[in-house]
Amino acid sequence: xxxxxxxxxxxxxxxxxxxDQITDLVSKLQLLIPQIRGGRSHKVSASKVLQETCNYxxxxxxxxxxxxxxxxxxxxxTDIDNDxxxxxxxxx
Numbered sequence: 131x132x133x134x135x136x137x138x139x140x141x142x143x144x145x146x147x148x149x150d151q152i153t154d155l156v157s158k159l160q161l162l163i164p165q166i167r168g169g170r171s172h173k174v175s176a177s178k179v180l181q182e183t184c185n186y187x188x189x190x191x192x193x194x195x196x197x198x199x200x201x202x203x204x205x206x207x208t209d210i211d212n213d214x215x216x217x218x219x220x221x222x
Contacts, residue, residue, distance in 0.1 A: 152176070159183055 147155075156176045160166055166174050166182050205215050 156180075 153176075156179050160174060160179045163179070163182050163186050165186065166179060201218070205218055
């Protein structure tokens with residue numbers, strides 16, 4: 131890398147993440163994703179881990195939306211105080 135590129139990167143405050151840090155973060159992320167959880171002995175590419183992470187986040191988002199919708203329907207069908215319902219709806 132040229133010294134000019136290095137200076138530019140340093141002066142802009144951009145910090146580089148080392149390869150071993152990326153590997154460690156991907157390994158930690160892999161442990162959080164049920165579809166690819168398998169411990170460190172189960173090798174999965176970083177690309178696959180990131181792809182499955184995105185898929186998992188999307189599925190969690192859909193689940194939250196579904197639960198929110200179901201809760202809204204439940205609140206509409208129950209006989210609870212309007213103030214309480216308004217508070218719960220504002221949290222949705």
